[in-house]
Amino acid sequence: MSTVYALLVGIDDYSAHGEQSLRGCLNDVAAVEGWLRRRTGDRLRLRVLRDGEATVAAVTDGITRHLGRCRTGDSALFWFSGHGTRFPVELPEDVRKEATGWYQALACADRPLVDRQLGALLNEVAAAGGHTVAVLDCCYAGGGTRGGRLAARFLPPPPGWAVRRDAPADGPHPAPGQPRHVLLAASRLDQLAREDLVGGRTHGLFTHALLGVLGSDAHRTATCREVLAAAHARVQIATDAQHPVLYPHHPGGPADRPFLGAAAAGPPAPHLLRFGREGWEVDCGGVHGLRPGARPGSPAGTEFTVTGRSPAEVPRTVRAASVRQDRTLVRATGWVPDPERTYPVTLSALELPPAAVTVEAEGPGPAGLLDDALRTAGPDGGPSPLLRRATPADPAAGLLLIRLRAAAGRVGILRRDGSAFVAPLPLGGPADARRVAACLVHLARWHQIRDLENPAAVLGSPVRVEVLPPDGGEESLYPGDGSRELVCAYTRTATGWRAPRLSVQLHNRSHRTLWCALFNLTDSYRSHSVLFPGDFIGPGRTGYALDGDPVQLSLPPGRAPRPGAAVRDWLKLVTAEGELNTVPFHLDALDPDAETHRAAAGTGADGLLRLTSPDRDDRDLGPAPDRRGPGEWTTYTLSLRTVVP
Structure with missing residues (x-):
């Protein structure tokens, strides 16, 4: 025992x-x-x-x-x-x-x-x-x-x-x-x-x-x-x-x-439904992309469903009444929650722009398989709120355009310019089509994280990202403006190739304490916060990725360092007046062979950036400001390209 x-x-x-x-x-x-x-x-x-x-x-x-x-x-x-x-x-x-x-x-x-x-x-x-x-x-x-x-x-x-x-x-x-x-x-x-x-x-x-x-x-x-x-x-x-x-x-x-x-x-639990100060609320709000109004053709608007239920049971849902910055006040539809309980819930309707998906197929068979998979790609067996079926004549719809081109028993998942997101996948039956749809959901979710911006941000750019040599040198390799892309090269040594190492620093140039998290999005479509998981940075002070240890850029396992090899990373900085949860921003690397992904079940592939609870053990450093929730927030994205010359 x-x-x-x-x-x-x-x-x-x-x-x-x-x-x-x-x-x-x-x-x-x-x-x-x-x-x-x-x-x-x-x-x-x-x-x-x-x-x-x-x-x-x-x-x-x-x-x-x-x-x-x-x-x-x-x-x-x-x-x-x-x-x-x-x-x-x-x-x-x-x-x-x-x-x-x-x-x-x-x-x-x-x-x-x-x-x-x-x-x-x-x-x-x-x-x-x-x-x-x-x-x-x-x-x-x-x-x-x-x-x-x-x-x-x-x-x-x-x-x-x-x-x-x-x-x-x-x-x-x-x-x-x-x-x-x-x-x-x-x-x-x-x-x-x-x-x-x-x-x-x-x-x-x-x-x-x-x-x-x-x-x-x-x-x-x-x-x-x-x-x-x-x-x-x-x-x-x-x-x-x-x-x-x-x-x-x-x-x-x-x-x-x-x-x-x-x-x-x-x-x-992706989200939690609880009875709070103003009634029932879900701990996910506008700061993570929820919108107060319903999208045309979606009369239900933002809706959450209690998870962990048997498929035979009638789903228990709550519908958004008021989207706040850090939470959403909701009303139960057709059931009465117990105020003593906390319910795990998932978002079942989303107010984020979906990715546009076009299908080009030789014959009705492949097109039908892909259409059926797209119609059931959501967490409840219906359409995914992250995907929107479009036509070649509607290329501007959605967050990004994903082109499916099916021929000879395989399907290519292509960008707008025709380049491939991943290697072509087999398309021989419904299971293969579901794997394709799962890839699309993951790709849409990853792009939502990478491209997240606050169109109404008033913070400006209070925190500056600087990339410096790891040996304490003060000459910035990337000043934080211009093209927002830094190219880092391997170095040839007597024993082989040496991966580049950097020092990544976050400088708070404002006169107040701000919360920051730095997310690393890789070209394997993974997102994590290992570099700077989320912490407050005092006015005029600096936060250091990995507590000041060097950040090593390298090709992933399986990619040999040969001349011409390259890899891309995106550093996504989220800055806010109050702390946010980092759970919504985590994704595993894309596995094209999986019929479903962990992200689809738990961390956002059903169409949202999740907010559950604040993710740090930060404590008070001064009198509490007169605000609730995370307050104003802004984002900044820096692209890193690691190359073998």
């Missing part, structure tokens, strides 16, 4: 630092302990640190020695209720890792525990194979004041607090696919986490909301992503100035496992 290792830390008493103490942290810990004992019984291995017991050394020891006993099949839970703090970056080696210019830290009883050090400790626990979850009910804000009846969990750093050089090392970042912990944080970077009187006792708003969700039978097997979404909605009912966040947010990772449990819970 699996074991649950838990380390609970609650600190109310901060009088030793000359600061006002809190009232709800020990109550939080007691409530969490009660829930754990009811939930896990004799499977629980618990350690609790209260007030002065919770030194950095004790917390570190609790993580390494107690939670470190967690192995494959077990779960480890770290829960911290107390003050958060921040202070300026001092160590030169951390300048490239802290783009805001500040350390964010837990305020332990004696000194701060910086979040990167905490993350490294938790990653070591997760590396042993157990499911590792951290809950932080604190804020990492600066310049905030306590006002009204809601107390902010922020501690201004006392004089002398600094990062200790003998502190635990950050360590190497885990490679994709390696174990990693998941974090549920009380608030995002630009906000405060607060506590309030609830039922006669003071609790953190986030802890109270989270335990309310975890204690509900409706969420007993819910994933961390679903639990966070439901808790977020409950916090919003109390205040719209605090937005809990989830990290890491990539689909199929630890966020898509049950809160306590090592087994994966199945495919990640």
